[in-house]
């Protein structure tokens with residue numbers, strides 16, 4: 063897993079609540095047996111017109127979205143299915159961090175395992191952020207994981223919380239399976255009592 | 257001893273270890289696997305040269321991409337795979353299971369079916385267990401008093417390799433379902449009403465325990481429908497305390513405990529119920545005595561109304577986000593505020609899925625369709641949740657009822673619930689569906705879904721439009 067420390071980037075704004083994983087990556091793209099190429103299918107049904115061309119009105123296709131590594135989206139982002147193809151597609155597009163007022167449970171777990179940082183901010187901060195980015199789309203945000211802060215230029219920095227375990231994993235690029243495999247003795251002892 | 261909730265009893269028994277400031281290491285009793293969310297997990301095992309730790313606690317099926325018809329419509333013809341990729345994914349599953357020694361209910365198996373249908377019907381699902389699957393509707397198994405939830409593919413790999421999962425302890429919420437359902441109102445309507453009340457994010461961070469008189473009288477299949485859609489409220493899992501209904505359902509199933517073991521299991525299962533005086537972090541009450549059949553009008557399962565109701569006006573919503581969410585949904589659905597859904601034309605009716613594809617669901621639908629015809633304007637697809645369900649339905653003559661009415665009687669699988677196997681809506685088509693998700697494009701790109709119970713779905717097929725199923729029951 064890639065390490066995450068400090069990310070400075072422009073952001074894409076998608077201010078829609080309850081964006082479900084079927085929108086992030088429609089089911090017809092789940093027939094893959096690897097994780098490759100899913101970035102091109104991200105938000106497919108919103109991003110492409112029926113003839114397959116890019117929908118110029120969709121935010122991901124705007125010139126200022128290219129190269130952005132942060133996505134700001136509405137409440138309860140990632141609800142619905144458990145498909146990890148959703149974070150794979152987001153990461154495949156180039157996103158490294160997501161900002162919302164809340165994330166769906168399974169999605170949040172999946173995102174963290176792919177070096178994708180979910181940042182939860184309060185409703186007020188979210189509204190202000192959207193406003194700012196809509197009027198100044200070139201704004202560069204800074205997400206500082208060690209300090210657990212989000213900097214918006216010209217504003218007071220916003221503190222966000224993350225559990226110590228996930229933070230360490232992200233900072234060091236540690237994968238959880240390695241951690242679990244290291245607990246072999248405890249797992250065996252537990253199994254003896256089954 | 258401090259009184260404990262059902263959740264807490266299961267949780268405490270399954271914590272292998274917990275380091276400070278770290279999630280618990282939770283032991284998994286049953287790992288269900290399907291072809292869509294597992295290939296990357298098996299590749300991960302190979303890359304690290306790992307084995308499956310407990311093949312004996314792992315059960316696989318092929319359901320999401322499985323064709324439900326043959327190419328020429330004959331009984332033994334070639335299965336109509338959606339495309340080469342789908343076929344390859346299914347073959348990959350067969351290879352993975354063979355290589356890692358996992359029991360697979362595959363294309364050839366007489367017990368193949370949707371993962372959440374076969375787990376219970378084969379007796380794998382048992383009270384007090386921890387059950388996971390790379391599938392959000394794993395919540396279904398909570399109907400048996402098992403802590404069951406969906407996980408991602410990375411976690412599938414973790415469980416395959418270590419039989420454990422890293423989990424933070426969720427909060428608990430008691431969901432009291434009070435009153436008695438009137439005829440024609442089902443547990444599907446109950447869960448739709450609950451999600452409408454609390455919203456699709458209303459349960460985030462919680463495990464629900466469904467309680468109350470309405471739940472006590474539900475059959476196991478009705479309870480499974482209720483728990484199945486818990487995830488649509490954002491909750492991690494839904495639980496129901498095991499009781500005589502649970503034991504009766506499990507008795508004699510292929511993998512249920514037998515003989516002395518059965519007696520011991522019952523004694524253990526009886527102790528699982530939440531203790532008197534145990535506290536929950538939160539509590540919700542839903543009164544169901546006046547509940548009517550529910551239908552969704554929007555693009556998430558919280559956007560529903562009683563069958564006689566009217567579509568809400570986005571301008572009347574509380575905040576800007578809700579307003580724009582509703583507008584976007586109505587725009588996609590081609591509906592207008594204030595409109596009634598009654599008499600709205602329907603192109604396709606889909607009866608099936610892990611929510612409502614069990615034998616009791618098919619019986620309900622058949623009870624309305626018996627001696628009637630599907631509207632010439634509408635196509636009705638009936639897809640049993642498993643081969644066992646299919647055999648049982650055929651033994652009861654339900655397949656004849658469906659076919660005589662003009663419906664398509666298919667092979668078992670997820671089918672049009674997720675539209676990966678070639679069964680799908682065309683852009684713009686309207687469907688009444690007994691499945692669980694009405695998201696944009698869920699049943700096929702551009703397709704528009706109304707979620708409802710099997711009764712409401714059957715009535716829609718007959719009328720060719722959305723209609724109250726209850727008058728059909730009286731005649």
Ligand code: SF4
Nearest residue numbers: 393609610670673674
């Ligand atoms: S029937 Fe639908 S919801 Fe259930 S497991 Fe299959 S795809 Fe998922």
